[in-house]
Structures are given as C-alpha cells and as structure tokens.
Amino acid sequence: MAKIVILGAGIAGQAAVTLLRKKLPRKHEIVMISPNEEWNWVPSNIWVGVGIMGAEQVCFPLAPLYERIGVEFRVGAATAIHPEGDASSSRPFVEYVPAGTGGETRRESFDFLVNATGPKLNFGATPGLGPGEGGHSWSVCTAEHAVEASAAFLEAVERMKRGEEQTFVVGMGHGSCTCEGAAFEYVLNVEHELKRHGVREKGRIVFVTNEPELGDFGVGGLFLRHEGYVTPSHFFAESLFTERGIEWVKGANVMEVGPGRLAWESPDGSEGELTHDFAMLLPPFAGVGLQAYDRNGEDLTDRLFAPSGFQRVDADYGAKAFGEWSPRDWPETYQSPHDPRLFAVGIAFAPPHPVSRPIRTPRGHTYGPTVPRTGMTAAVMGATVAESIADLVRKGPEAPLHRNPFATMAVACVASAGAGFRLGSAATITMYPLVPDYERYEYGRDLESTTGEIGLAGHWLKYLLHYLFLYKARCRPGWSLIPE
Amino acid sequence: MTVVKKPAVPNQPPPLVTQPTRRSLRRRQSVLVQLWRFLMLNLRMVRMIRKAHR
Known part of the structure; x- marks a missing residue:
C-alpha cells in the first residue's frame, strides 16, 4: 500500500489529488495538507474584486468533497520535508502545523510527495504594498483579498457618484512580479464597471507594469498573424488601452506604496510617482519557506530548493546569460533531481530563468516579469505528475515517468475585459509553444496555434469555463472528461 | 523610456496607436457574429487541449 501526500489545494494540487484518487484503488492512502479549507477558482477573483461576484461563487469547502472521494484532509501549513526520515525511522515524512493548534507540529509520512504549495504572497518586498497592516494597496490574489478590494472599489464608485474625481492605479507592485495577465484583466474590468456605473468620465485609470512592453505577460510577448501582417502583442494591448482611455507605465519597478501615492523606478533609472484614490497592485511571489533535512537533521534546504524558495525539479539551473537561454532548460517531469519521490508543480517549481528579457537600470537593479505557472499550465503539470505517480505505484519504480515539457506546452488563456451577457468582452489567447523557440519558429512560436481575438464570445467562453472548472474541481459526475 | 499615454480627448489628433474601425467594434459585440x-x-480550444495533453 502506498501513501501519497499532496501539499496545497490550489489548481495544480487539486488536479493532482483528484486524478490520483481516480487512478489508484482505495487501499492506497492519499493525504492533502493545505492551509486553505476552501478551493478557490482564482481566475474569477477579478470579478469578485469589482463586486460582480461574491466569494461564495468562486470558492467551495474541500472537507466534504475529500470525505466523499476518499482523501484524508489535514488543514495546516507544511513547514519541512524529511526525505530520508529521521534517527527513529527511515520513512520520509513532512512536518506541518495544523490550523488552530498554536504552532504545534505534526508529521505525515509518505512514499511520494507532490509540492503544490503555490506562492507566498510577498507583500513585504515593497514597502507599503498590500492590504495588510501598514499596506496601502489592494490585491485580488485570494477571494478574501478580492472581497476587500471590491468594497474599496465600490466606495470609490460612490464618491464618483457624488461628483468626486478618482484615480485608479492597477498593476504590479514590484519589478519581479508575475501574473501580469490578472492585473491586465482587472484594469479592463475596472474600466468596464466604471462605465456600467455611469461614472467613467470622473475616473483616471493608470496601469503600472513591470513588463518591458504591454502584452509581454511574462512570456516575452507574442506575435500574432492578423490581416496579412505578423504583429507583436504590444500593438494589440496598447490599442485596447487607448480605446478605453487607460494610461500606462511600462517597465516600472515599484519601489514604494504610500497612502494615496506610488513611486517607481523606470528602465532609464528615472523615478516616477503617481497619486491615487484606489490601487490594486499584485505582489511578487516567493516560495512558502519549506525547509528540508536529512536523517541526521542536517539542513538540505539549499539542495532541494532554489534561493527563491521554489523547489528544484528536472530543469537546467546553470547560470546563463539571456542569449543562452534555451527551451531545453525547462522541466519535463517535475521530479526532484535530489529524490525521485519528490515532485513540484504549479508555482511551487523553481523556473530555471525568466522568459522575458530582463530590465537592467543604470542604478544596477535587474528585474522583469516572471513566467506564469498558473491556470492551465498548473493543472496540466498536476495531472502529468499524478499519472507518473500512479504508474510508479502500480508498476513499480522502473515505470517511465510521464513527460509534458513546460517549454512546449500549448496554452489557452481567456482574459476578461468586462462582464455582461450582452456587453461583456474578453481576449481569447492561444499560444504554442509556451517558451519561444527561435530555432524552430521564425517568430518564436507556431503562428497557426498562436492566436488572439477580443469580443463578446470570449466573455461567454470565460463564463462557461468558470462553471466548468468549478464542476470539475467538485468531482461531479463525468468530471474527468473535462480536460485541464 | 517610460511612456505615459494620455487618454484620448475629443478634438485632439488621434493617438499614435492602432485603433479598431467602427465595423470591428460592431462585430465584437454583434450576437450573430459572436455566436x-x-x-x-x-x-x-479543443485543438489546444489536445496539444497540451499529448
């Protein structure tokens, strides 16, 4: 009988745990350890953040689901991995702090471990960033954050209805942020909602991003074939913003968020500053701070994890200059090179390097967007690792691992530009491969598979996907027929 | 260099950015076209999902 422990009930963790439970008979134990008691369909948090959806529409409790499908659920935060066991037992185990116990640690042994912990939201990287104590901006990273952002947004709308002018700043709260797509969606939804509330003319909206160009999205931008031309994505992003009267600041390394003001460093080393009445700024991500120890208690953390706190997998982490980066640097199996029983998926795996060209300022700061490892890519990684572990359990340690190279993944993304059955809109983007390969494709990607269009149909698709993925995550009848 | 674009204001020259025609804007919201x-x-999406799960 095998025991598999999954850390983190996010999109990647849920894909892994549900597929493992489907593939393996009940005699094999599957344990989920997650600090979150609810599953959150994060892509819809942008709609919560402008007040058109409630948190209950994007979340559901996990305990009844796991009880029904036969998964042990421990609500708590994992703190350390002991892949060799300890002095008393050679069985690997993970330490975690159960919720509400005041710091007392417990251990859970495992035969295979999937690290799907997602990110630590590193608001501390920029002074004044975030919705917590000492913070002066909002976030939509969690449903709870999105509810808070929505309340502040609707207060600003009320002030506008009373005749006040307001400035909205949306974007990335640090030079090394990822998930620019989420901020891009949120700013378009803010604009759409201000129009719907009839107060658009009283609002100035500014998008502040660490991307070197709009439409970079952490994947180095993309080229799209359109009306007989091959056009870079920044033309389309700039067009969308200009059409909606949204101003933008690109290449910004936000240095400080104060009450009603924001300061950043630009690629040329100059400083910029804006005053605002409402700011939604996403934080940079870091690993959740897992430690690792060998059987003697010696620290293995530096061998298992990158300095960012994300787990090393089968990627090439050798230091390389931008021109030497290759799609072959990226992982295929998501297995730890240190221990074949350990895997990491979604945001939890350490990328070997960014995809976008880094920005270097005259002051010596280097920053730039990090590649997104969320949504479809996270779920596909979770499913790939679940297939590998199921084979290792059923066929033994010689079973070949399933491979789904991160670099050559095909990706689809539907970015909302405003909700509404008749007046909604969304940009539907497909991309193949995820990491541009200029040796294979003239423009880095296959132009047949790399597409983008905006319109009402995109909104219908986004709305459909919202319900479809919540249905799948709840393991309703036929859930496994819905692909990641 | 960081560029901050000002919002388009009536009676000013059009911004130096590609803009959709009225026809494109109508097509984006036309129920028949969008169906x-x-x-x-x-x-x-089906094609992309097949590629993603190879």
Missing part, C-alpha cells in the same frame, strides 16, 4: 466566433473559439 459564430464562440463556436470557432471552442474548436480552437
């Missing part, structure tokens, strides 16, 4: 695009987008 067709919805079908096409779903087919495109």
Whole structure:
C-alpha cells in the first residue's frame, strides 16, 4: 500500500489529488495538507474584486468533497520535508502545523510527495504594498483579498457618484512580479464597471507594469498573424488601452506604496510617482519557506530548493546569460533531481530563468516579469505528475515517468475585459509553444496555434469555463472528461 | 523610456496607436457574429487541449 501526500489545494494540487484518487484503488492512502479549507477558482477573483461576484461563487469547502472521494484532509501549513526520515525511522515524512493548534507540529509520512504549495504572497518586498497592516494597496490574489478590494472599489464608485474625481492605479507592485495577465484583466474590468456605473468620465485609470512592453505577460510577448501582417502583442494591448482611455507605465519597478501615492523606478533609472484614490497592485511571489533535512537533521534546504524558495525539479539551473537561454532548460517531469519521490508543480517549481528579457537600470537593479505557472499550465503539470505517480505505484519504480515539457506546452488563456451577457468582452489567447523557440519558429512560436481575438464570445467562453472548472474541481459526475 | 499615454480627448489628433474601425467594434459585440466566433473559439480550444495533453 502506498501513501501519497499532496501539499496545497490550489489548481495544480487539486488536479493532482483528484486524478490520483481516480487512478489508484482505495487501499492506497492519499493525504492533502493545505492551509486553505476552501478551493478557490482564482481566475474569477477579478470579478469578485469589482463586486460582480461574491466569494461564495468562486470558492467551495474541500472537507466534504475529500470525505466523499476518499482523501484524508489535514488543514495546516507544511513547514519541512524529511526525505530520508529521521534517527527513529527511515520513512520520509513532512512536518506541518495544523490550523488552530498554536504552532504545534505534526508529521505525515509518505512514499511520494507532490509540492503544490503555490506562492507566498510577498507583500513585504515593497514597502507599503498590500492590504495588510501598514499596506496601502489592494490585491485580488485570494477571494478574501478580492472581497476587500471590491468594497474599496465600490466606495470609490460612490464618491464618483457624488461628483468626486478618482484615480485608479492597477498593476504590479514590484519589478519581479508575475501574473501580469490578472492585473491586465482587472484594469479592463475596472474600466468596464466604471462605465456600467455611469461614472467613467470622473475616473483616471493608470496601469503600472513591470513588463518591458504591454502584452509581454511574462512570456516575452507574442506575435500574432492578423490581416496579412505578423504583429507583436504590444500593438494589440496598447490599442485596447487607448480605446478605453487607460494610461500606462511600462517597465516600472515599484519601489514604494504610500497612502494615496506610488513611486517607481523606470528602465532609464528615472523615478516616477503617481497619486491615487484606489490601487490594486499584485505582489511578487516567493516560495512558502519549506525547509528540508536529512536523517541526521542536517539542513538540505539549499539542495532541494532554489534561493527563491521554489523547489528544484528536472530543469537546467546553470547560470546563463539571456542569449543562452534555451527551451531545453525547462522541466519535463517535475521530479526532484535530489529524490525521485519528490515532485513540484504549479508555482511551487523553481523556473530555471525568466522568459522575458530582463530590465537592467543604470542604478544596477535587474528585474522583469516572471513566467506564469498558473491556470492551465498548473493543472496540466498536476495531472502529468499524478499519472507518473500512479504508474510508479502500480508498476513499480522502473515505470517511465510521464513527460509534458513546460517549454512546449500549448496554452489557452481567456482574459476578461468586462462582464455582461450582452456587453461583456474578453481576449481569447492561444499560444504554442509556451517558451519561444527561435530555432524552430521564425517568430518564436507556431503562428497557426498562436492566436488572439477580443469580443463578446470570449466573455461567454470565460463564463462557461468558470462553471466548468468549478464542476470539475467538485468531482461531479463525468468530471474527468473535462480536460485541464 | 517610460511612456505615459494620455487618454484620448475629443478634438485632439488621434493617438499614435492602432485603433479598431467602427465595423470591428460592431462585430465584437454583434450576437450573430459572436455566436459564430464562440463556436470557432471552442474548436480552437479543443485543438489546444489536445496539444497540451499529448
């Protein structure tokens, strides 16, 4: 009988745990350890953040689901991995702090471990960033954050209805942020909602991003074939913003968020500053701070994890200059090179390097967007690792691992530009491969598979996907027929 | 260099950015056109899902 422990009930963790439970008979134990008691369909948090959806529409409790499908659920935060066991037992185990116990640690042994912990939201990287104590901006990273952002947004709308002018700043709260797509969606939804509330003319909206160009999205931008031309994505992003009267600041390394003001460093080393009445700024991500120890208690953390706190997998982490980066640097199996029983998926795996060209300022700061490892890519990684572990359990340690190279993944993304059955809109983007390969494709990607269009149909698709993925995550009848 | 674009204001020259024509804007919100695009987008998604799960 095998025991598999999954850390983190996010999109990647849920894909892994549900597929493992489907593939393996009940005699094999599957344990989920997650600090979150609810599953959150994060892509819809942008709609919560402008007040058109409630948190209950994007979340559901996990305990009844796991009880029904036969998964042990421990609500708590994992703190350390002991892949060799300890002095008393050679069985690997993970330490975690159960919720509400005041710091007392417990251990859970495992035969295979999937690290799907997602990110630590590193608001501390920029002074004044975030919705917590000492913070002066909002976030939509969690449903709870999105509810808070929505309340502040609707207060600003009320002030506008009373005749006040307001400035909205949306974007990335640090030079090394990822998930620019989420901020891009949120700013378009803010604009759409201000129009719907009839107060658009009283609002100035500014998008502040660490991307070197709009439409970079952490994947180095993309080229799209359109009306007989091959056009870079920044033309389309700039067009969308200009059409909606949204101003933008690109290449910004936000240095400080104060009450009603924001300061950043630009690629040329100059400083910029804006005053605002409402700011939604996403934080940079870091690993959740897992430690690792060998059987003697010696620290293995530096061998298992990158300095960012994300787990090393089968990627090439050798230091390389931008021109030497290759799609072959990226992982295929998501297995730890240190221990074949350990895997990491979604945001939890350490990328070997960014995809976008880094920005270097005259002051010596280097920053730039990090590649997104969320949504479809996270779920596909979770499913790939679940297939590998199921084979290792059923066929033994010689079973070949399933491979789904991160670099050559095909990706689809539907970015909302405003909700509404008749007046909604969304940009539907497909991309193949995820990491541009200029040796294979003239423009880095296959132009047949790399597409983008905006319109009402995109909104219908986004709305459909919202319900479809919540249905799948709840393991309703036929859930496994819905692909990641 | 960081560029901050000012919002388009009536009676000013058009911004130096590609802009959709009125026809494009109408097509984006036309229910009939978008029903067709919805079908096409779903087919495109199926192709991408097949590629992603190879």
